Amino acid sequence: MGKSQKKRQMRRHNPVRVPDSHLPQGLQAASESSSKAGQILPILQKMESADASERKWACVAVSNIIQNDPSTRRLLQGKNVVGALITRLSDSEEEVVVEAMGALRNLCIDGGYDICAEMYNKNILTPLKTFIPKISTTLSQYLGSPKQSPESAKKTVYELAENVITTLWCLSETSNKALNAINDIQLVPFLMSFLGAKDSLPLATVISAAQCLYVLTDDNFPVTKEIRTDGEHLSCLLSLAKPEEGSNRKQKGVDNKFISLTVLAAGILRNISPIPPPSIASTVDLDRDIILPLLQPVISSISLQEVTSNVQELLQRQATEPAIENLSIKHTPKSDHKSDIEQQLDALEARLRTVQSSLEILTGACATLPDPEPDNSPDQDEDEEIDDDVAVEADVTDDVNMDAEESTTDTKSTPSFLQTLVLPLVSLIQPTELSFPPLSSPSPHPPTTSALSAVHISALECLNNIFLSLSVSPPESVSKDVQSGISVWNSVWSALQLVGTQTGSGQERRQEFWDVAVGVLWGIGNVWKGSLEPQEEQVRVLMQLCDSSSDERVRVRCVGTLECLAQYPTAIEQNKSIATYLLSLLPTATTASRAGTEPMIQAASALIDIYSDEGMPYDINFRQGDFVSALTASVEGVRKAIRSIDKRKEGGPELRKRGDLVRENLVDFIKYRRSLRF
Template sequence: MGKSRTKRFKRPQFSPTGSCQAEAAAAANGAGEEEDDGPVAEFLEKLQHPSAEVRECACAGLARLVQQSPALPGLARRDAVRRLGPLLLDSSLAVRETAAGALRNLSACGGFEVCDDMVTKDIMTPLVALLKECSAGLDSNEMSPQEKKDQNRNATENIANEAVNVLWNICECSSRAVSIFNKEGCLEIVLKYLSRFSTNVDLAISVAYCLQTVTEDNPDLLKSFSATALHVLESAMVCPASSMEYILLKTLVAGTIWNLKDVIPSKSQAEIINAILKILSEVLEMDAVEVVVQMKEAETQRLKTAAETEDILHNANGDDLMEDEEMEEIPHKRKARKKTFISDLLPPTDKELRETIALLTAQQTALEIIVNMCCSEDPSDDEWEDLSSSDESDAFLETSFSESGGQLLSPLCLSHEIHTALTNFFIPKKVFEKTASPSSIAVDICSRHPPWKPLIRKMNTIQCRALVGLQSLVSLLDVDHLGGAPVLQTLALHLSQLLFAQPDFVKNADFLEAISSALRALLQTMASKSIPQCMTPDQLMSFCKASIHSSNVGVRVNVVSILGITGSVLAKEDGTLETLQTIGCFLLEVATKDPCLVVAGEALDALFDVFADGKEAERASIQIKLLSALKEFQPIFKMKIRKEGRGKYSPDQLCVLNNVKMNLRRFVAYQETVEKRLTP
């Protein structure tokens, strides 16, 4: 259904640390119980407190509160953005960081409207100023007095990381923010941060996310990329993959460079495309299940070792506490409070979990880049295909309606360089492998450990992205490049097993949309090449009956298209009368009763496919009284287009609907000749 664009996904959020954690957690718990916005008012008032520590805790409390949906209206009413904005330039570095964290969470949780409102309330002015100050601070060789006081050598980079995340979220939602990014020279600033990838991979990853967002469909910014800027990206893309986080960084930078393809000299295009797909191939090659198992074992061993070390220390010291003088010998550590454990003296770490998340995110990102590479010139997937089942300018022969093909799928094409690279790096095979359901071993490990449980959703998302990638590749590549007819038949069997292994697949909206799109593309390719299909008509019908009630328009469009493809194949075979009648009745009901004209139009187009040709199709059309049903519906369809069209549908969708309306008139005329010929 056109271009599959990357959707806006929930972003990693800021978590307050230190002495403000308890207050922030209490605020989060209270937010769900309070009907008014009392906690919001209290924290916003404390933002003006003369004590930097109080201001910091207030920001941390707001950072937790904004993750509660009921708190968002109160924050908007009390102008939280205008109150938090000045704190981005607070004299305290800790306040700057927590204020940026609160704004980061607000932009991540609030969605498009909140982000656009943040731009309206001029959050970009202090944000850009903060980014510039951090950039200048990184140039300084000496620590500032405040940094010395806080004993935090990484304070500037930590603040920059939070600020870049705010910038990323807002630019993803607001074209005005992107325009300000362009005008204020933010590119040079964030590239400086990216250049520090060897010492601060977290900051580099945040910048890479931001760059991938702002370089998409932004020709003004692309002109600003100098040879030096491209060199920074190149250096990050070829950096050694010393950890999973660096693998994620390389993948994100590869996505950014893909966005820059229009400014890369044509002589270098093939080389760049090969470099990008080499990285994506290597990422998809990695076994996520193996990584989950290894990382969980490593975490378990690390925690066991830490506990044993703690016991040894405890036994050596008895119940005595460390004296302050002893603590002074351990630089940059907290002094002992009521009881001292070895874990208190070490920075908290969840390295193994972070590494696993980084790999899964890299694989998800790689799949999204592949989809966008395949569909870079097509309309977005919230638009209906701009091609109807026939062109208005073509002569239409009623007696050969089937020649139109009935397909609404836009013809896709790939450049020679991309096509060659996709096949050379075995991308189709690797994408197909990722369509498998998450391993039961990995799911079991993650289920038994709460901090790891969100990884199950991550693995499910990878499967959905792979199914969308499968759709794109099957639509684009020749059958031979996909592995030939046997591979396509195996894929069809695989998709049917995925479907029917999950009795409640209808409840999983993302999975249902992805697999219905993949199945539609696969069946269309197989039908066009006369490759026998592995799924029986009964299986397809049960799938379609279960899915047609989905609230997702894309799913319903896929369902009727699948039946149109199946029916058009069966119409040319003997002994298919009953099945064609069942398909015809189903499509008629969808066409006449679905509230969405897009679905109704696709259902009509599918009917044109099924009953355009073939003796069995002609007999079935008489049995289900197709002609009279369409004649009755024809004026209703025209009226709906006239009344609802301009208010609900885009110009491209209306163009398709008008073509379907014209084809309906022609198909009715064709059916009249069929009925005259077959009716005594």
């Protein structure tokens, strides 16, 4: 299977906090499952009231009743709350506008892509575009004369700016059409102005601007070009990503926000790299000098079990404390008003999101996709046993060994790398009680569950790319450190056992964990091929996943992992079981492969690799099982399957090329095995 074009998984922050795919569709179902259905009509009626205080109350009420409540959010959405709130963005009263913008922002965060698409289709960008110059002018006045500006007025503008920016960030991930429309607004100067004034603005507002830029610079050439060619922008980002020791670190809460800002600045720099001269940034080894020193401590400093315990304790306290205020016009709630417990829960989620962003950036540092350009080395080995599309394609450099502290020639450097980077990642893939709750018992705090599962999967993606890179040409110090390989292998399986195999609607994250984890297993298997003893239960699970998955890439990963396990020298019975299974994936002259073309190609390649050394103890299975006859019977079916590959589809030409090579190798392998005499 060929290289995928500029495509990165788990790079962008997912704005969806409350997964709701498991809920029944339709207004009737939403009405039946919402405990607040009776509040919907009064809210919508008051949103059209002649009284500004009632309109304000209605906008605030939307934010309050949707919090962690996807059923009520869906019910409101079905009653056109989006259209009503967008109308309020042109309200004559400023406070109504601010509260409507806050409600729309909260809908974006909690509702995700579908609701963002609705907002875009209902032309939310038109009023948002009018806000940007007004916010810029007002902020300039406040920054120019801070003592003459009332704190209440500044607070209102800061909140409005944060809500507008966050909404634009969410909208930019909705579709290419929305992204292009946002590109046309030319947001870079507006967003960079917040980063440049970070010492005079609330960190939360600055972070929202950094998060928006992080998303907008992800494979988005217009924005990337604008930043990389502006010296002031680059200097600002470098100063944020590599701050002076001790700056802005006055208290724990601020420290966490400060770390988040530095992480995002580093991510923006990585998104826009390579940076052309004459900028000073072009002389910086971004991964070695900024990314790794910054992110390694971030991912190593958090205990997911501790975070989970803290969340559970806060939820227990919350359940015993009375609500601070009721939803009434007389006592108008503030959209940003939260109890101390809610603020602590938000802070814990924010810390998890910072770790998630760090992992996404680190994944890119460990393995990146090159731009789709003509291959300069056409004679490169095309029968690579690791499929290029199993994970993000790897550009292998010495940086993978993280040898900043020790020379790569020192055999101790790689164990150090395993300890400083791989072990923290392995820790981050271990699920907690809140990570993957069963459908029958929904999460007591969906935002924490969403953040935890995102951290687990991002850590797996990073491990996937590390081992994909290492497996291309494992340093001797790595391949000889068998105990480390066994330890990491067992840790991944322990995590999979805790995640479980529950599938179905609402369990998509659980399935995604498995899909990515199998890629990690394949990478580990290749680095320590022949050293990992296959366990019967693990082999069975891999076969079941291969048979049940609808994703051909996952089936390829399963086949690749089984191939590695089959090469443990003394595992005669497991080798036989795996080989028999792989043979069952091959076609015949009259029947197609039940696994699909790509997994079939991988299975054929795997069998060649497994039995390429007739001196191995397990080769007795090949001879006694007459595997050569089974392979011979598959040649015509393999040829037909490869010829049917559509070269017009993405990856088609590369897959066809690899398939042809595997078919030729298969024919030669059969001739070779027939020539042997035992």
